[in-house]
Amino acid sequence: PTVPVEQGTGPSLEVLPFRAAAGYDTTRLAYRISSNELRFYAYHKWTAEPAVLVNEMVTNHLRASGQFAYVGRGTKGQDPDGYLAGTLVALEEIDAGDSWKARIALRLELRLGKSDKVLKRHGFDVTVSCKERHPRDVARAISEALANEMKTLAPDLAKAILAATTASEPAAEPAIPQPEPAPAETVNDGASGQSK
Secondary structure (H helix, E strand, O other), rough: OOOOOOOOOOOOEEEEEOOOOOOOOOOEEEEEOOOOEEEEEEEEEOOHHHHHHHHHHHHHHHOOOOOOOOOOOOOOOOOOOOEEEEEEEEEEEEEEOEEEEEEEEEEEEEEEOOOEEEEEEEEEEEEEEEEOOOOOHHHHHHHHHHHHHHHHHHHHHHHHHHHHHHHOOOOOOOOOOOOOOOOOOHHHHHHHHEEE
């Protein structure tokens, strides 16, 4: 993200390592030539596996959104309000005749921190045109598509966590009036004329 990382006042979130669908667990850049044929460049590569790169980008966008007090990446020992898991479904170049397109598809699942209850599921599959027929423009187009998606998703994730954590906090129980002890009764036994 081009905006600086901001610390908000919202909930805390841990972004867990993302999984990759079959075929996208390699650093080689994938390109699709038909709906059922995926190929890989020999020399054009990502700097890391696509699921790792997208995880880092998602984390950076969430941090920069200002919607969260803290956003971590699977840090042990934290007790966050929510966990975000994801599966990278596709990250590829699409050869479309004289032009290229870039595609990113991602499935995300937001869970409540303490109970592991699923709060929200979100998926998107975006294909955008590249300005140039070059792998660097594929990367640029994917980055822009992800940035646009995260701009609207970050506030929704924060709202879902806040709604669940607010609802899960037990309301203060009203005070139940306690009965007053009964006054001591005076009983006259009749024989001695004394009260007991």
